[in-house]
Amino acid sequence: MTLKGKSAVVTGSTSGIGLAIACALAEAGANVIVNGLGSEADNAEAIRKVAAHGTRVAFDGADMLRHNQIAEMIAKGERDLGSVDIVVNNAGIQHVSPIEAFPIEKWDAIIAINLSSSFHTIRAALPGMKKRNWGRIINVCSAHSLVASPFKSAYVAAKHGLAGMTKAVALEVAETGITVNAVSPGFVWTPLVEKQIPDLAKSQGISEEAAKKQVLASQPTGRFVSVEEVGALAAFLAGEGARSITGANYSIDGGWVAR
Numbered sequence: 553m554t555l556k557g558k559s560a561v562v563t564g565s566t567s568g569i570g571l572a573i574a575c576a577l578a579e580a581g582a583n584v585i586v587n588g589l590g591s592e593a594d595n596a597e598a599i600r601k602v603a604a605h606g607t608r609v610a611f612d613g614a615d616m617l618r619h620n621q622i623a624e625m626i627a628k629g630e631r632d633l634g635s636v637d638i639v640v641n642n643a644g645i646q647h648v649s650p651i652e653a654f655p656i657e658k659w660d661a662i663i664a665i666n667l668s669s670s671f672h673t674i675r676a677a678l679p680g681m682k683k684r685n686w687g688r689i690i691n692v693c694s695a696h697s698l699v700a701s702p703f704k705s706a707y708v709a710a711k712h713g714l715a716g717m718t719k720a721v722a723l724e725v726a727e728t729g730i731t732v733n734a735v736s737p738g739f740v741w742t743p744l745v746e747k748q749i750p751d752l753a754k755s756q757g758i759s760e761e762a763a764k765k766q767v768l769a770s771q772p773t774g775r776f777v778s779v780e781e782v783g784a785l786a787a788f789l790a791g792e793g794a795r796s797i798t799g800a801n802y803s804i805d806g807g808w809v810a811r
């Protein structure tokens with residue numbers, strides 16, 4: 553129970569990687585605010601899974617497109633759980649398209665959700681962390697924060713931006729007890745990736761199985777990263793043993809960016 557007494561906000565934690573991170577933090581003893589735009593049933597199921605670890609769990613449906621709602625969610629964490637000690641910026645969306653056909657509203661939404669929402673959570677949570685001289689900010693980036701793929705201009709721009717902001721904020725707060733790090737998964741089997749497979753298969757005229765193999769070709773291990781593995785990395789970075797790790801961008805990508 554290394555995180556006993558700490559409270560965390562995990563954005564986009566009703567599904568996939570965020571849910572696994574919320575579970576890993578709760579398993580380590582943290583209270584958690586679950587957030588996301590899932591259906592009511594999905595949200596209830598996510599809350600049930602996180603609460604199964606026995607810590608306090610609350611839900612906040614803040615939309616990462618709305619900075620007021622983000623600030624209110626952090627204030628709610630401070631009020632209802634007593635503090636926000638850990639912020640995991642995980643909410644994210646994807647859209648794949650050649651840039652000249654890229655819908656402008658998709659570009660704006662990806663930059664807002666995958667990048668700007670982290671600015672808003674950090675901006676709102678830092679004063680409380682500074683007062684308590686303890687904090688952990690974990691930004692869920694991607695292998696696409698380090699390398700690019702075609703047709704993912706907005707996603708690659710947002711993730712490179714988030715990796716840069718991670719370093720800038722880490723330096724700003726280096727002399728406090730607050731660390732700021734990024735985790736950069738390769739392909740993790742979640743709804744976000746699952747949704748890309750039929751499109752890829754269709755666009756290439758191949759089967760979905762062949763499309764999966766094509767996706768995995770960038771990962772030397774030849775297998776998807778699991779959500780639990782990303783959860784374990786986040787829980788490690790949130791712990792006391794990681795207090796000298798800051799401004800880092802941890803790859804968890806089966807060797808993708810080692811090529």
Ligand code: NAD
Pocket residue numbers: 563564565566567568569570587588589590614615616617642643644645665666692693694695736737738739740741742743744745
């Ligand atoms: P997912 O689609 O399973 O989950 C996304 C979560 O974000 C959901 O809880 C959803 O409700 C929430 N969300 C989306 N828009 C939101 C909004 N406007 N406001 C609040 N919540 C919102 O996706 P995932 O694969 O678990 O991805 C999570 C993060 O991990 C993303 O930032 C993604 O870029 C990153 N990532 C994923 C992979 C992968 O292979 N799956 C790889 C690298 C990085």
